[in-house]
Amino acid sequence: MFLLKMRNILSMSVIELVENNIIFGPVISRRFGTSLGIDLSPAQKQCNFDCLYCELAPALTVNTQEKSLHVSSIIQALKKSLQEHSNIDVITITANGEPTLYPYLDALIDAIKALKLEIKLLILTNSATLNDTKTYQTLLKFDQVKLSLDAISEDIFKKIDRPHKEIQIEDIIYHVKQFSQEFQGELFIEILFVAGLNDTKKEIARLNEVLLHVRANRIDIGTIDRPPAYPVEALSYEQLMDISLMFVPSLPIHIASRKKINTKASRYCAEEIVNTLDKRPLSEDDIEILFDANTKKTLQKLLHQNKILKIDRSGVIFYILEENLHRKLKKSVKVIDNK
């Protein structure tokens, strides 16, 4: 009896602990605003990948969640958190693992939408479950979706992402392309580069080919920022910059990682600024890292002359040549006041 009581008390406290861990944040991000996170697997890692770079400990892959939260517990925790935190721009659905493995995702999204919050819904997924019709349809309900796509070659994909046995990269690519054509919200692609694996010219050329058929609002390229699950190396900011220049200029590439910035700000004349922006639009952060004070003044002059425009790509400000606005961009973008 005493043991039973103890077990009840223990299990209650475990449930409370888990329920307290469902919501995290708010986290302020320049790209997404103030975000409140929902962790759909707070108690353990449950993922269909076991990425080399994962910030969680290595774990066997699964293709369904073994332990799942109740939708009502999540909604209760969300409501409580929203009472404590106002001015939330986005609710981010994520997990210790892959959030689309959560079996009640569709019901959860409907329940959140029923709250009639004026807050965007974002999900971060590794793209592998897009081949499941139900998951695909659920993802279409989001305002923002971030899909990972680290490699195109089957062998490199398997080395980096270490997927569950039946997952094929061909299948992922097919569905990422299809989803991007159908999705009405903002779509972000994330590529995480690992030194010596997906950073070769050949693999980047293959990524280029595929991404030209993906309608993305932004393609974030990054590298390992936190201690990885396995001993792999990050790239430097300079290497990411070189990689960004290997993509076709019409692709909305954004360097999302500022890892190991050793670059000293340089002086560019007006012609060099124009030539650089002709290759790839630079974000505000890139400008801050690359341009010295004089170059920034020259940039301001070019802005006043309307030779360069500032555009907003889903929360990131980019500088682009005026002549490239229609010539090199595939999606229409919002031009913002230059001065």
Ligand code: SF4
């Ligand atoms: S998909 Fe995400 S959670 Fe899963 S192993 Fe990769 S990095 Fe970790």
